[in-house]
Each structure stands twice: as structure tokens, then as C-alpha cells.
Amino acid sequence: MDKLSLRRALYEDPRSVSAEALQDEPQLQQLQQELQALDDSLRQQLAIEVPPQLVERALLNQRMLPMQKRWYQRPLPYATAAALLVTVLYWQQPLQNRPADLGQHALSHVYHEMAALRAEALLSPADISPMFSQLGIHADFPVPVRYARFCDFDGVRSLHLVLDVDGEAVTLFVVPDTGQPGLIEPGQLKPAQFADARFFGQSVTKLQHRLVLVAEQPQLLATTSAMLEKSLHFNI
Amino acid sequence: MSHAQQRYEALVRAYTPDLYRYAYWLCHSKSIAEDLVQDTLLRAWKNLSQLQEAKAAKAWLLTILRHENARRFERKQFEYSDVEQDSLEDPHQSPEHGVATDRLHRLILELPQDYREPLVMQLLLGMTGDEIATVLQLNLNTVNTRLFRGRAQLRARLQPEAAGEPAHG
Missing domain, CATH: 1.10.1740.10 (RNA polymerase sigma factor, region 2, helix turn helix motif)
Structure with missing residues (x-):
């Protein structure tokens, strides 16, 4: 192997070239040492820390898979689920005529921040209250809150929360009415429902705010909606 | 089971x-x-x-x-931008925060993906050139060229004086 080929082989994999092959090439020996040291440093950097419980979560997801598929077979919430599905179908037609709608945006937002659904740390009322205060709302949730931060919702600075309702993640967007045309039309009062293959959602208007809920099980929307009626007090 | x-x-x-x-x-x-x-x-x-x-x-x-x-x-491109969080401390600070502080870490991230991917496979996963070629659906020569260029770019950026050294590949 000529010198150029050896140099190339060293850059491709420094370990692939034997000491004998470099016996009369002190410069290439030096290069091999440098590249091996570089590889060692790279290996250390590449081996980033793996989140704890990642393996267990993966196994749990797989074990829960059949249950998730059969949510509609659970005995209790037939009436709620059926009613919501009918309403979704009823509202689907006008929504489909719009290039982008609130439901689609809410679902995209949830997919964009899927990690929020799995947030494990629970936030205290002291964490949450100041955020709601900025929107003129007093909040007193009877359920744990997994995630809360201000987000961009169709250009409107909104509050994005993930509530823990009966052990399941329910996303809540609190979107102030800016009076500007957008996904949420000013003064829009009608409730709206939406869904895709995985999530169900609904939105309602409360004074100057639109509340958008997204959950994997439709019955959670009704449960959470009823809970919000009691736990959110709107000052504006 | x-x-x-x-x-x-x-x-x-x-x-x-x-x-x-x-x-x-x-x-x-x-x-x-x-x-x-x-x-x-x-x-x-x-x-x-x-x-x-x-x-x-x-x-x-x-x-x-x-x-x-x-x-x-x-998936449909989702338009999203960060919004100001005021003075409130984000209770769930991004896990990326504080990661990209090391120079070498940053240099790896800045490496073109075509060069970074085979290097990660070789160094992190211990894969051979043939195995990398199979996953990336490339021929072995192309994989070797990308390994060569990836290492050469990293070395050049870590040691600017060696930047012009590899003239082949």
C-alpha cells in the first residue's frame, strides 16, 4: 500500500492499519496516534447519557398497546364516546373546507411537543397560578399538572398545559382572544370538536379566552371540561 | 411470556x-x-x-x-415559534439546555449529516464499513469516503494547522 492509500485508510478507520504497515512511516505513525486519540474523544462525546427508565417505558408502551387499541371496548363511557364521535362527524364538514383550522393546529402542536405528555414532574399551584394570573384567570386545579409553559398558538401567546386526569395526559391550551382574525375567529362562541387517528379534541370559548382540550380518550374531554368549569375563574 | x-x-x-x-x-x-x-x-x-x-x-x-x-x-410543516416566558422560570427547561457546551460536541453537531452518520455508526455502534453501507444503502467506497471526510473535517477544525493535510478522498 502506498503512502497516500495508507493515509486514506487511517482517516477511514485508524485501527484498520497495522503497526507493521507503518513501520517506515514515522509521520503516518504520528497521524495514527492522533486519529486514535480523536476517536477516543469522539466516542466519549457520542455516548450521551440515556434517560433513566427509557427501556422500561419502551416495554410499558408495548404492553399497553393492545389496551390502547381497545379503548372503545371498555364498558363505561359508551354514551359519551358515541355522542362525541357523532358531534365530531357533524363538525367535520365545515372544518374540512378551511385550509388550516384550530383543531388541526392544536393536534400539530401536541405532536410537536409529545414529550410534554410524558412529563413526570408535577407542578405546584405556586408554579401555575402566576401564569394564569397573566391571562386574567384564577386557577385552582383538583388534578396534578405535568407541564405548563407559554407557547405560540397560531401567533398568539397562549398557555400550554398537560393535566393528569385519572392518570392520563390531557392537553389544555388557553388562548386569549386577540380580536384579530386567525384560526380562532373573534367572538366565536360555538364549541368545536376535532379528532385524528389518535387524539380527540374540543374547544370552547370562555369570555375572552378559547379553551382547547386534546386527549387520547374522548371521555377524558368531558371529564376535564366539567372539571375546568369549576376550577377556572375568569376575571376578564 | x-x-x-x-x-x-x-x-x-x-x-x-x-x-x-x-x-x-x-x-x-x-x-x-x-x-x-x-x-x-x-x-x-x-x-x-x-x-x-x-x-x-x-x-x-x-x-x-x-x-x-x-x-x-x-408530516405537515408545523409553524411554531418560541414565545417569551417573562421572568417565570420554565419548570421544564429544555433537556437540550447545557448540553452543547463542549466544543467537540458542538463540532460533531456541525458536521454535515452525511459525514456524521457513518462516524456515529462506526465509533458508537461499532459497525463495520459493510454494515454501515447496508443501513445507509450506499456502496462501501462512498461510506469510506464519508468516514475519511468526516474525520478530516473534525481534525482540521480541532487543529487548524492540519487543515490542509488530507488531500485525497
């Missing part, structure tokens, strides 16, 4: 850390990497019968993960 379940658990326990690390260097985000790993493993479970030999498991899983990553970009 069924035989399939046993096989799946063995697969998850053996490869999840490598999949997560590979996913991170593919997408530059720890949260997206975690989602990619979960999606990859669920798809692997659904298609477990396709995996015939244990020695093919790593390449098979990496191929699924790369497809899952590609699917991310097929």
Missing part, C-alpha cells in the same frame, strides 16, 4: 441505549430522540416476524429508526 415477547424484551434491553444515542445525533434533540426510539420499538414489535437473525437486529432497528425520522419530515 410468549416467545415473541421474550425476543422483543431482549431486543429492547440490548439496543435501546444505542438507538437513543444514534437518534440524538440524527435529530439533535433529546426529546425527539426519545420519541423516535419509542416509535421505532413499537414498529419493531409490530414487524418482529421480519427479523430472522439476531445478528441482523442492529441494522434492522437502525433502518426502522431512520425511516421514522424521515416520516417526521413528511
